[in-house]
Amino acid sequence: MGRLLAMQLIESGYSVSIFDQDSIESGSAAAYTAAGMLTPYTELESAEQPIYNMGLKSLKLWPKLISTLQSDLGFQQQGTLVVAHNNDKADFLKFNQQLNHKKISSDNNVKRLSRTELSEKEPELNSSFDQAIYLEDEAWLNTQKTMQALAKHLLGSGINWYAKTHVSQVHSRKITTLEKSYPFDWVIDTRGLGAKPQWQELRGVRGELVWLKAPEVKLTHMIRLMHPRYRLYVVPQLEDQLYIIGATQIESHDFSPISVRSMMELLSASYAVHSGFGEAKIIQSQTNCRPALRNNLPQVLIDNRLIKINGLFRHGFLLAPTIAQEVTQWLNSNESYQSPFQTLFSEVA
């Protein structure tokens, strides 16, 4: 969120400084352990309408951002195939019910595929799936490449970057580190769970995912497997035979390594999607906690000259471009801008 916002602000003519507890190259932020799915339709399975609305807008913004960055972010817009095994047909029907209830069902980007159509679209998929919902517009990107490309762009723009710097306090117009205080016209806090000491409502929601190298698997779409106990996704990283398999969602502020149970669930479910995963190599597992507010929606909280942006939950890459644009427009308008996303902004009384 922070890097994308900095990019937008610089484009609008602001002079920007970044304070980051991580190094520029990598770090512990949730962004580094995200699968990079840009899936506003699929998220409707459990997310509320604002996520869909903001996500749709971001989906349109990402190609423009990539064009500005002039880097390969591993961006792919091949769509998502939502499937379920026959025994779990109720979960598939439930997703369909959610699309109908939220009046998304008739969208041209939502296509229902028969077994034959599914087989043509993704021949490698386990043939036991007899239907699918194809969400044509959905996309994904490589989050690590994206973070690096943003850093490169920002550094080239002459930004002041205080890397490996722990911020102890944020205030209106002032940032305090362990060593000193820095005055600014505006302070924007995008620290995620790092902001928890000053935003008690924040909570961490644990997510776990696994990277597999699977030469025998040639999937070209994102796969979302509906299942009563977990929602599995498979995100192909096309050029490297790599696949990200995720993800659990556990209400726990727990950064410890992946559990055996989670690993077993993720691997067995991926094997059920494609038997070629049976011979895949486990490259790494990742765990992190996503910052969430009580309504699981993002919030921009204005407190005098301090703007707090948080609660992007598991939708960081999906929502960040839209939120960055909204905040920039608000600043550009001398604080008079009325966002179309009514739940996004709030002001400290």
Added chain:
Amino acid sequence: MNPLSSNWQLADKTITSRLLIGTALYPSPQIMQEALAASESQIVTVSLRRQNPRENSGEDFWSLIKNSQYHLLPNTAGCHSVKEAITTAQMAREVFDTNWIKLEVIGDQYNLQPDPLGLIEASKELIAQGFEVFPYCTDDLVICEKLVAAGCRILMPWGAPIGTGKGLINPYALRTLRHRLPETTLIVDAGIGAPSHASFAMELGFDGVLLNTAVAEACEPVKMATAFSHAVQAGRLGFEAGLMQQRDMAQPSTPTLGTPFWHQT
């Protein structure tokens, strides 16, 4: 609380609502809180097995429920052995400061059917350790009798396997339980998919209904919680009022006095 509802005793608590509700699977904690309020439930279940309870990592989420007016019923969901279930119950007692435990010992991974033998063994041990055990069990009469003999004052037989939403798949067995265990508090747990299922359970004379998925995964959980609240009250009131007996022959509700007798056959 609805003035038509009367108090009843659940273990050491006097409560009014007969709907117990779970706290998993909601789109967000806020919707969960709104749904709990709409359900008018006073007892909520909470799991801890996957939240790394040794490190208290689930505290942010648990605090949303702990700091509320609800009585908490922690569960041992996800436990497949007696040892796991006992350890989880002990951690739950520390985390939630209650001796109540909804005991789940899963015997089959496919349909999450309780392990009846493990359930009896774990119940005996936990009761000996001072727990009030709410065992999640099948509708098997003999197993239920053994659980009562082990010291369980409350039983939670399934309506159908967890999360299936199939309703009461064996009303005969549930009727038998109610008839044979009149002194035991019986709460139908799991398998409830629609408000009418909950009403049916209450009409059978069960003391309460526990559910989660049907509300949490509804398109509108808060509205569904309201529906279940009404359904449970309706079913209970129907039971208390005395349901009419079914008969094979139609009987007009309008008096037939004055109708020629040859027209009455």
